[in-house]
Amino acid sequence: MIKIPEKIIFANLPTRIEKLERLSQKLGGPNIYIKRDDQTGTEVSGNKIRKLEFSVKEALNQGCDVLITCGGIQSNHCRATAAVASRLGMKSVLVLRGDSETELDGNLFIDKLLGAEIQFITPEQYKNSKAQIMEEIKGKLEKQGFKPYIIPEGASNGIGGFGYYNAMEEIIFQEKEMGVHFDKIVLAVGSGGTHSGLLLASKTLEYTGEIYGINVCDDAQHFKNEIYKILQESMKYIDVNLHISKDEIHIMDGYVGRGYALSRPEELSFVHDFAKLEGIILDPVYTGKAMYGLVEEIKKGSFENCENILFIHTGGAFGLFPQKHLFKL
Ligand SMILES: *Cc1c(COP(=O)(O)O)cnc(C)c1O
Numbered sequence: 001m002i003k004i005p006e007k008i009i010f011a012n013l014p015t016r017i018e019k020l021e022r023l024s025q026k027l028g029g030p031n032i033y034i035k036r037d038d039q040t041g042t043e044v045s046g047n048k049i050r051k052l053e054f055s056v057k058e059a060l061n062q063g064c065d066v067l068i069t070c071g072g073i074q075s076n077h078c079r080a081t082a083a084v085a086s087r088l089g090m091k092s093v094l095v096l097r098g099d100s101e102t103e104l105d106g107n108l109f110i111d112k113l114l115g116a117e118i119q120f121i122t123p124e125q126y127k128n129s130k131a132q133i134m135e136e137i138k139g140k141l142e143k144q145g146f147k148p149y150i151i152p153e154g155a156s157n158g159i160g161g162f163g164y165y166n167a168m169e170e171i172i173f174q175e176k177e178m179g180v181h182f183d184k185i186v187l188a189v190g191s192g193g194t195h196s197g198l199l200l201a202s203k204t205l206e207y208t209g210e211i212y213g214i215n216v217c218d219d220a221q222h223f224k225n226e227i228y229k230i231l232q233e234s235m236k237y238i239d240v241n242l243h244i245s246k247d248e249i250h251i252m253d254g255y256v257g258r259g260y261a262l263s264r265p266e267e268l269s270f271v272h273d274f275a276k277l278e279g280i281i282l283d284p285v286y287t288g289k290a291m292y293g294l295v296e297e298i299k300k301g302s303f304e305n306c307e308n309i310l311f312i313h314t315g316g317a318f319g320l321f322p323q324k325h326l327f328k329l
Helices: 021-027 048-061 076-087 106-113 123-144 162-178 193-204 221-239 265-278 285-299 317-326
Strands: 017-019 032-035 068-070 091-097 116-122 148-150 184-189 210-215 249-251 308-312
Touching: 017 162, 021 032, 021 148, 021 265, 021 285, 048 076, 048 148, 048 193, 068 076, 068 123, 068 265, 076 091, 076 106, 091 123, 091 162, 106 116, 106 317, 116 123, 123 148, 123 285, 162 184, 162 193, 162 221, 193 210, 193 221, 210 221, 210 285, 210 317, 221 249, 265 285, 265 317
Parallel strands: 032 308, 068 091, 068 148, 091 116, 184 210, 184 308, 210 249
Antiparallel strands: 017 032
16 A cells, blocks of 8 residues: 555545536537536635645645745636635745736636735746746745745646545545446646646556546647656655656647637637536636547547546636636627
8 A cells, every 4th residue: 555645634525526418418429427626625626726735734744834836827726825825824925927917807816815925927937937936935035034835836746746646546436436437537737747646546556547638738748748757756755666658648639729828719619518518617728628629539539439538627717707708608
């Protein structure tokens, strides 16, 4: 039995697995199920809280009192970090890619409501020097007597990955309860930690289904490299040395569309149709693109030999609001 690092509990777990009856029927292919990780909480909703449960435990073990992290202006991860910090009486500093003049909406509004301190940086600064900027903030806070802890983008590092190691254990348990086996698990990939955690657990627990990520930015090669790196980091924590090659990291490229957080009309009308069909809201940045991709791939016959597919709803609902004017309702 592998002993994974300790966590602090914030998420409402286990999250439900529901069958998408009408979508499955309409496509006439495999049965599609959805794991409701969008319901891990309210302030902490989505996939990031599973990762933060491990990152923040590590921060507390080190005696830290400030959480510093970074992300896009509508980052779900930054919002969840701000919520956790406030719940623990800690301070949070968010380094956001974007403009201070941006309208307070969606996650950015919640960040403010939760009392996060926000530093806006340009896309160039974000691309080239976000780690350095967070280190500088850490240095300044240390001079003031604080003990800051830096969480990388998406909490996608060795420790954060255990959130989805845990989720994989949960899925295996739920399969037994439901009497269903998932041939494929499909999810959106944005920084790779979710995919990495699932893959690590699936290998160590000898799960026979396969994990398929759909990238919402960059490309397949970028994520094969990122996920490979996170896997190596996680394995150090549990003293496991599995050989997982980059070929075993499945990324379905082709659904980035106009780029990160930019939507195409067909993606938004898909989110609208899905909400009407199943009564479940997806987000435009991650789950809308990934579910759109999954449906396109099923139509193309890529999942012809599958009986059951599990899609992980990784959350992101607050990200719908800043894009509301783009929907044709
Ligand atoms: C961050 C995020 C993802 C991607 O997860 P990663 O672990 O960063 O790859 C997917 N969906 C939502 C809603 C997210 O906020």
